[in-house]
Amino acid sequence: MAWKRLLLVFGIGAPLIAVLAFGFTRDPREIPSPLIGRQAPPFAVRLADGRALALADLRGRVVFLNFWASWCPPCRAEARALEASWRRHRDQDVVFLGVNMQDREDAAREFLREFGITYANGLDGGNRIAIDYGVWGIPETFILDRNGRITYKHIGALGAETIHAKLEEALRGEVSRREGKGDYRSIR
Amino acid sequence: MVLAGLVLLAPAAGAGGEDIEEQLRAVASGLRCPVCQNLSVADSTSELALEMRTLIRDQLRAGKRPDEIRAYFVSKYGEWILLSPTPRGVGLLVWVLPGLGMLAGLGGATWALRRWTRRSTPRPDAPVHGATLARIRTAVAGGDLSGPLSAEELRHVEALQELELDHRAGKLSDHDYAELRALYEARAAAALNSSEMPRPTAQPDRVLVVDRVPRRLGPTPRHWRWVAGGVFLVGFGMAVGIFLSGAVRAREDGGSITGDPLVGTGDAGAREDSLDLRTLLERGRRALEAQDLRRAIDLFTRALERDPEEPTAHASLGLILLRGGHPNRALKAFDRALARAPSLPQALWGKGLVLHESLGRTAEAIRTWETLLAQDLSREDRERVTAMVAEARARIAGGTAPAENVAPVTR
Numbered sequence: 001m002a003w004k005r006l007l008l009v010f011g012i013g014a015p016l017i018a019v020l021a022f023g024f025t026r027d028p029r030e031i032p033s034p035l036i037g038r039q040a041p042p043f044a045v046r047l048a049d050g051r052a053l054a055l056a057d058l059r060g061r062v063v064f065l066n067f068w069a070s071w072c073p074p075c076r077a078e079a080r081a082l083e084a085s086w087r088r089h090r091d092q093d094v095v096f097l098g099v100n101m102q103d104r105e106d107a108a109r110e111f112l113r114e115f116g117i118t119y120a121n122g123l124d125g126g127n128r129i130a131i132d133y134g135v136w137g138i139p140e141t142f143i144l145d146r147n148g149r150i151t152y153k154h155i156g157a158l159g160a161e162t163i164h165a166k167l168e169e170a171l172r173g174e175v176s177r178r179e180g181k182g183d184y185r186s187i188r
Numbered sequence: 189m190v191l192a193g194l195v196l197l198a199p200a201a202g203a204g205g206e207d208i209e210e211q212l213r214a215v216a217s218g219l220r221c222p223v224c225q226n227l228s229v230a231d232s233t234s235e236l237a238l239e240m241r242t243l244i245r246d247q248l249r250a251g252k253r254p255d256e257i258r259a260y261f262v263s264k265y266g267e268w269i270l271l272s273p274t275p276r277g278v279g280l281l282v283w284v285l286p287g288l289g290m291l292a293g294l295g296g297a298t299w300a301l302r303r304w305t306r307r308s309t310p311r312p313d314a315p316v317h318g319a320t321l322a323r324i325r326t327a328v329a330g331g332d333l334s335g336p337l338s339a340e341e342l343r344h345v346e347a348l349q350e351l352e353l354d355h356r357a358g359k360l361s362d363h364d365y366a367e368l369r370a371l372y373e374a375r376a377a378a379a380l381n382s383s384e385m386p387r388p389t390a391q392p393d394r395v396l397v398v399d400r401v402p403r404r405l406g407p408t409p410r411h412w413r414w415v416a417g418g419v420f421l422v423g424f425g426m427a428v429g430i431f432l433s434g435a436v437r438a439r440e441d442g443g444s445i446t447g448d449p450l451v452g453t454g455d456a457g458a459r460e461d462s463l464d465l466r467t468l469l470e471r472g473r474r475a476l477e478a479q480d481l482r483r484a485i486d487l488f489t490r491a492l493e494r495d496p497e498e499p500t501a502h503a504s505l506g507l508i509l510l511r512g513g514h515p516n517r518a519l520k521a522f523d524r525a526l527a528r529a530p531s532l533p534q535a536l537w538g539k540g541l542v543l544h545e546s547l548g549r550t551a552e553a554i555r556t557w558e559t560l561l562a563q564d565l566s567r568e569d570r571e572r573v574t575a576m577v578a579e580a581r582a583r584i585a586g587g588t589a590p591a592e593n594v595a596p597v598t599r
Contacts, residue, residue, distance in 0.1 A: 031222060034266040041264075073481075076513030080546055102235050115513070127239040134264035136222030136236070 031136050033153050037175045040065075040144045041132040045099065045122030048112060053097070053122060055148070062170045063144040064089075064096045064163070067130055069103040070111035072138045074157035074182060079115040085163040086119045093146075094167055097122065101130045101138070139182075143170045151175045156182020208248045215244050215254045219261055220271050228271055320377045328352065344376035465494045472504060481508055499525040503535035510538060515546030536560035537573065550580045 035041075040063075044054040055063070066082060068075040086096040096119035100108040105123060112121060124130055133142060143152040143166050151170045154162065162180065169176065216230035221237040229237045229244075240261075247257050261269045273279035327337065328348045337345065351372060355365040463471070472487035485508055491501040506521030519542045525535035536556050544553035557577045561570065 029225075031265055031268045034263065073512050077511050079513055080515075126242070127236060128243065131236070131240060131243060132264060134222075134266075136265070 031134070033134050033179055035134060035142075035150050036153055036179060038150060040142065040148050040150050041129075043129045043132065045124060045129060048100075048109060048121045048123060053120060058095050058097070058144075059148055060093075060146050062092075062094045062146060062167060063142075063148075064094060064167065065133075065142040065144060066096070066098045066158075067101055067124075067133070067135050067138060067140045068098055068111075069101055069138050070107040071103065075139045076111075076115075078139060078157040078159070078182075079111070079117065081158060081160045081163065083115060083117055083119070085160050085167075088160075088164070089167055090119075092167075093171070096120070099124050099129055101127050101135065143167065145170045145173050145175075147173075149175070152180065154180035154182065156180075158182060208245065211248050211254055212241065212245050215248075215257055216241050218258065218271050220269050222265060222269070320380055321373060323380065324348070324373055324376045338379070340379045341376065344372060344379055348372050348376065463490075465491055465498065468494070469498070469500050472501070476504055476508070481511075484508060497524065497528050499529035499532050499535065501525075502528075503532055503538060506535065506538045506542075510542055510546070515542045518542050519547070531559070531563055533560055533563055533565065533569070536563075540573075540576070544576070544580050544583075550584050554580050554584075 040055065042055050044052060047053055064086075068079075082096070082098075090096075098117065098119065098121035100121060101124045108121075108123065111117075122129075133140070137155050139155075139157065141152075141154040141158055142150050143154075145151050151174060152166045153176075154166070158180075166176070166180075213230055216237075217228045219229040219240070221227045221229050221232035221234060221240075223234050223236050224232045227237075229240045244257055247260070248254075258270070267273055267279065273282055275283045324345065327341075327345045348369065351360070351365065351368055354360050355362075360368070468487050468491040472484050472491060475481075475484035475487055484504065488501040488505050488508075491498050492505075495501075502521045502525035506518045506525065509515075509518035509521060519539065522535045522539035522542065525532055526539065529535070536559055540553040540556040540560065542553075543549040543556060554577055557573050557580075560573055561577070565573065
């Protein structure tokens, strides 16, 4: 009788508790992207300065693709780091491209002015590009290698060090195994 | 262009329009909205869900099949996007386990019930030994018995005689009579047996009968356990209900869905009016640590209402401003904090960060951090500051980019 009870507790109870405990270690809101290591979805976008840009035109260069909105605090927090990184890497076969989403155009332009952003920024009116990249939190950043393959994805605010390290990896064609995570991000 | 497309499609779609809406609902209600808490794309009012619905509608109009559209979303967001996972791999467990669990539960319940019924209700007609029965019947018929009857045995015999009379007088149906007679005879046999128990000639089957009959008459001694168990379960259920409903509150913008007793946060506004300055600062610090910036701002602003020059509040707000991308306002806040408390570590750390990272005044940043290093710091904080100073020096020397580190220094 006693061993039956033991079996009941350890055979059923312990695995059940283990499963629940495992559940607590995971963030149910985390959406792991299936896109890392795959070819980046192509798109064409209207830039804030009126020009049009297709992703295919950037083939042969490493692309730093950043989805942002003017209302999102982590986007503000990373804006200066992004601009500084762009200035640092612009001579290196690296292109920075911002994609503004879920936003008003005037607010987006004001944001670009406020932070003195000099790299190209597209306006994704219908959020189609964002959905195509499986974007759910803002900001999200994708780094593409010279062949247009996604080598890294970061969700949340980015720091200059990470940008630098990941761009170097992409220049060497290395794919990160996992996506990165900033300590805070906005969703709407 | 899009409008023209719609106009062209409209007559063709005509009858199919309703069909498309239906398909749209079917697809959207199976997709999880990426930015909501467990709402489907069909139910969510978020902008992203709205765009997704538009996208699905466009795809359906373009002739895509619902499973193709679903596959498209899975290829972008992963299996996560499906509200019901595909029955493959780990996902299969979700489909199979509930069924298995239900079967196991039903099986267990049946097994337990059968065990209980077997134990608690003894067979109503405990076998009465033939010889005993014969003795009773003789007694009822008025015949002689081998020994004198005790008062109890006599009572049983009389009851049986009365039953017989009632039956003969037609007051009882045959069925009732047979049933009652069996019952009375069993009792009489039990009485007879128990009076005979001490005798050395007792036969094994008598022990059996004696063993069974009292069990049927008195309640089993385990009943109180079931009662206690039931009371405990009801109490536990009520406690869980009350605690959970108290702990979960409606999600406000950016807020947490849990609060109150379980995590010690929650309805802040109501109680914080009466808090003193120290409690406000302490709670603000905790909110800042928990990344609950909105609450932290609220608490520190309240602290400043009590004491407009409170240095910790200014320094903490400065750190929040810095993270929000407002370096100039952050710097002002740090300076205000330092005006009152020139050696406040938080303010010195934050001021250094602003100067170094956002304003490019690295030399000043190094001076600020050196003041900080002169303070009594924890080993961890000291290492972090030292590393930042070293990095800033290297930057001045070689012009490298700044590192990102906006965590508050805590003592």
